[in-house]
Amino acid sequence: MTALAPASWGTTYVVTTELLPPGHPLFAGLLRALPAGLIALAITRTLPRGAWWGKAAVLGVLNIGLLFPMLFLAAERLPGGVAATLAAAQPLVVAVLAVVILGESPSAWRLVWGAIGLVGVGLVVIGPDAAFDLTGVVAGLAAAASMALGLTLTKKWGRPAEAGPTAFAGWQLTAGGLFLLPLTFFVEGPPPAIDPPAVLGYLWLGLVGGLLAYVLWFRGIGSLPVTSVAVLVLLSPLVAAVLGAVLLGQTLGPVQLAGFGLALAAIVAGQLPAPTRFSAPVAAPEGISK
Numbered sequence: 422m423t424a425l426a427p428a429s430w431g432t433t434y435v436v437t438t439e440l441l442p443p444g445h446p447l448f449a450g451l452l453r454a455l456p457a458g459l460i461a462l463a464i465t466r467t468l469p470r471g472a473w474w475g476k477a478a479v480l481g482v483l484n485i486g487l488l489f490p491m492l493f494l495a496a497e498r499l500p501g502g503v504a505a506t507l508a509a510a511q512p513l514v515v516a517v518l519a520v521v522i523l524g525e526s527p528s529a530w531r532l533v534w535g536a537i538g539l540v541g542v543g544l545v546v547i548g549p550d551a552a553f554d555l556t557g558v559v560a561g562l563a564a565a566a567s568m569a570l571g572l573t574l575t576k577k578w579g580r581p582a583e584a585g586p587t588a589f590a591g592w593q594l595t596a597g598g599l600f601l602l603p604l605t606f607f608v609e610g611p612p613p614a615i616d617p618p619a620v621l622g623y624l625w626l627g628l629v630g631g632l633l634a635y636v637l638w639f640r641g642i643g644s645l646p647v648t649s650v651a652v653l654v655l656l657s658p659l660v661a662a663v664l665g666a667v668l669l670g671q672t673l674g675p676v677q678l679a680g681f682g683l684a685l686a687a688i689v690a691g692q693l694p695a696p697t698r699f700s701a702p703v704a705a706p707e708g709i710s711k
Contacts, residue, residue, distance in 0.1 A: 423641025424653050424688075426634040431660025433630060435668055440622030442613035446496070447605040450489035452623045455598025457631035461591025467584055469592055476578055481596025483571030485635075489601060491564035498557025507561030509542040509658060512691065514569035515651035522573050523647065530695035531648045538655045538687030544680025545662050545673075569651065575639065576647040586640035594635060652691030655684050 469477045512535035519525040580589050666673050
């Protein structure tokens with residue numbers, strides 16, 4: 422169920438390019454976050470209490486409000502494949518933060534498979550015309566770091582007993598949307614004209630890619646190891662690549678298919694416990710019964 426969240430995020434590229442008005446990515450992020458958050462609050466009628474006002478604001482900014490602008494800036498300054506590959510570095514960042522923030526033991530298993538997944542995504546989405554822009558690279562890495570820190574802190578702080586996954590998602594979507602509200606109008610100015618295809622696109626991004634996806638995502642964070650959740654993010658660029666091939670006529674050659682297999686292997690391995698080393702049994706001293 423948790424995997425459905427990043428899978429739905431993989432539809433963002435085709436929805437944005439085919440249905441939404443161009444040149445307003447922050448407005449798309451705002452409509453993806455704020456209405457969905459307000460709907461969740463209206464359904465659950467549950468607000469944060471005490472310290473959770475501050476925690477929900479921090480998580481909302483990291484998981485949504487700061488993440489969206491960094492992703493959009495990376496997408497504007499870099500080819501889509503490069504931006505997607507930088508975002509796929511998130512499992513590696515989470516593997517490090519799990520040691521620093523959660524006190525978990527370092528895991529070579531997680532780091533190796535995170536690196537393999539990153540290479541796999543790179544093979545799928547980076548084309549021969551890939552170019553590197555310093556601002557775009559910094560924005561892409563900042564997006565990966567923001568989401569990784571938000572994910573790790575969400576795991577560390579847990580979820581208050583009075584808040585279910587829908588209320589918890591509503592807090593963060595609303596906080597992230599309120600963070601985006603002034604930024605969107607300052608950077609992009611007035612909203613664009615919205616035609617019927619754009620209405621469908623915004624509804625999909627808000628209800629499926631926003632409300633439903635984040636309810637499943639935060640529910641999964643509460644029940645799965647943080648590193649297992651992090652590696653599921655690799656599904657997003659893979660779904661985007663498949664939709665590009667099916668709907669937009671883009672080609673997946675042998676190199677892309679090999680990368681696809683590597684990324685899928687990393688996703689599966691990320692759900693498995695690291696193998697343990699078994700030492701040979703020690704013989705009991707003579708005269709002592711085993």
